[in-house]
Amino acid sequence: MAQQQRAVRTRSLLVHAASTQFDRSGYEGTTLTQINRLAGISMGALTFHFPTKQALAEAVQQQGRAVVREAVAGVVSRPRPALATGVALTLALARLLEDNVEVRAAARLARECPPSVAPWSADWLPVLRDLFHQAQDECGLRQGSDPDALAALAAHLVAGAEIQVRACGANGLAVTGPGPGEQLAQIWRVVLRGLIVKNISEYEQDLV
Numbered sequence: 001m002a003q004q005q006r007a008v009r010t011r012s013l014l015v016h017a018a019s020t021q022f023d024r025s026g027y028e029g030t031t032l033t034q035i036n037r038l039a040g041i042s043m044g045a046l047t048f049h050f051p052t053k054q055a056l057a058e059a060v061q062q063q064g065r066a067v068v069r070e071a072v073a074g075v076v077s078r079p080r081p082a083l084a085t086g087v088a089l090t091l092a093l094a095r096l097l098e099d100n101v102e103v104r105a106a107a108r109l110a111r112e113c114p115p116s117v118a119p120w121s122a123d124w125l126p127v128l129r130d131l132f133h134q135a136q137d138e139c140g141l142r143q144g145s146d147p148d149a150l151a152a153l154a155a156h157l158v159a160g161a162e163i164q165v166r167a168c169g170a171n172g173l174a175v176t177g178p179g180p181g182e183q184l185a186q187i188w189r190v191v192l193r194g195l196i197v198k199n200i201s202e203y204e205q206d207l208v
Helices: 001-024 031-039 043-049 053-076 081-098 101-112 125-138 147-170 179-197 201-207
Strands: none
Touching: 001 031, 001 081, 001 101, 001 147, 031 043, 031 053, 043 053, 043 147, 043 179, 053 101, 053 125, 081 101, 081 125, 081 179, 101 147, 125 147
C-alpha cells in the first residue's frame, strides 16, 4: 500500500512539473530533463511512469481537462437563467486560466499538438452554445440575437483571458490593474445591457 501511495504521489509530482514546464515553454520547448529536474525526481522514475514526452503531455491534458469538466459541471448545476449560467461559465474558465497551471498547460498543448488531441474548447464550448440557445428559448435574449454568435464571442473572450495571463507570466509582471477575470466581468456588463430583456440585476451577482 505504501509503495502504491508513493507511486501515485510521484506521478502527481511529475504531472504538475510537466504542466509547469509545458505552460512556460510549450511542447517543443520542453524536455524530459527539464521536467525531472523541476520535479526533483530521477530520470529513471520519470520514464518508469511516462516513457515519452508525449505520454506526459497526454497526462497533463487529461488532468487539466478533468479540472475544466468539474468546473463546468459545478457551474451548470446551479439554478439560474441560462444566460447567467453561460456568463458564469466563462468567468469560471478565466479564473482557472489564472490560477491552475494544469488547465493553462492543457489549453496550450491542445493548440500545439494537433490533430492528436481535441481542442481545449471541446469541454466547454458546446455547453455554452446550448446555454445560449436555451437563453433564447427562455426569451432571455433580445429579438434578433444570435446564440451561436454569442458563443463565438464568449470563446474569443476566454481566449483573450488566456493571452493576458500568458503575457503577464512571460514578462514576469504582476497584474496591477483588473485581472483577466475582472476584465471579462466588465466586458460582460457592457454586452449584457445590449442582450437581455429582463432586469440586469438578475445577472450581475456573478459579475462581482
